[in-house]
């Protein structure tokens with residue numbers, strides 16, 4: 418009898434727990450019901466300014482009226498559920514979406530006041546000024562040296578060997594890779610570990626002296642130690658560069674960024690100082706996301 422009662426109690430306790438959890442879960446809102454962005458999407462010393470940005474893949478709209486500034490030497494993290502448009506928005510910032518035929522970008526997007534969608538603007542120098550590091554490290558099938566020297570060569574930054582050597586060394590140092598590779602600069606870049614390859618890709622981006630670095634989930638293919646190295650590096654890089662990073666990891670956003678932008682269903686819901694977003698979010702959707710309560 419006693420044993421049955423204690424089983425009943427345990428079952429009841431479990432049911433109560435499930436009920437409370439269910440009450441905590443919130444339903445996905447209708448995209449049409451979300452209006453505007455709360456917090457501080459705009460800053461005074463903006464390096465890049467985006468206003469009324471709408472993005473379509475053929476007929477399907479992926480980004481709705483997004484307005485956001487990225488301040489000089491700031492690290493802005495973009496977070497949100499899968500498919501909310503983080504990567505699409507990031508790729509607008511150096512016209513990477515131009516490579517997708519069905520993608521249309523509308524709105525105003527400027528770099529230091531210059532319209533980056535001006536039809537007269539050449540995207541090659543734009544992509545040097547606004548460099549990009551991808552999810553999966555993608556070194557060229559060339560030596561470590563040539564990976565880093567590639568950009569300066571094609572952009573004609575220097576024709577002199579000594580200067581190129583200097584750019585390669587400085588870029589590898591800034592990417593915290595120099596000590597690990599200085600004795601094998603002519604070995605293939607693809608022979609490095611995943612974390613080293615990603616730092617090589619960062620060195621390659623830095624080598625053309627970008628002003629802004631876009632990072633699209635730069636650590637998602639890396640182990641925790643390699644991830645920690647890249648996160649440390651992001652903090653160092655922010656002294657000289659402006660950085661926008663898309664990440665699935667809320668811990669990573671909290672560790673590396675100054676401001677965090679929360680996207681949901683293609684809308685920018687909240688932008689605030691990172692500490693505020695993770696400790697005292699202004700919008701209920703942000704709170705639901707960071708506490709893992711989406712149904």
Ligand SMILES: Nc1ncnc2c1ncn2[C@@H]1O[C@H](COP(=O)(O)OP(=O)(O)OP(=O)(O)O)[C@@H](O)[C@H]1O
Pocket residue numbers: 474479497498499500501502503504505506517
């Ligand atoms: N090349 C494409 N063609 C058509 N639709 C696309 C394309 N790329 C993205 N989309 C759609 O646009 C929306 C936003 O996708 P996006 O990849 O920007 O989201 P995300 O937040 O970065 O997602 P994830 O976190 O899963 O990478 C999604 O509905 C996606 O299916």
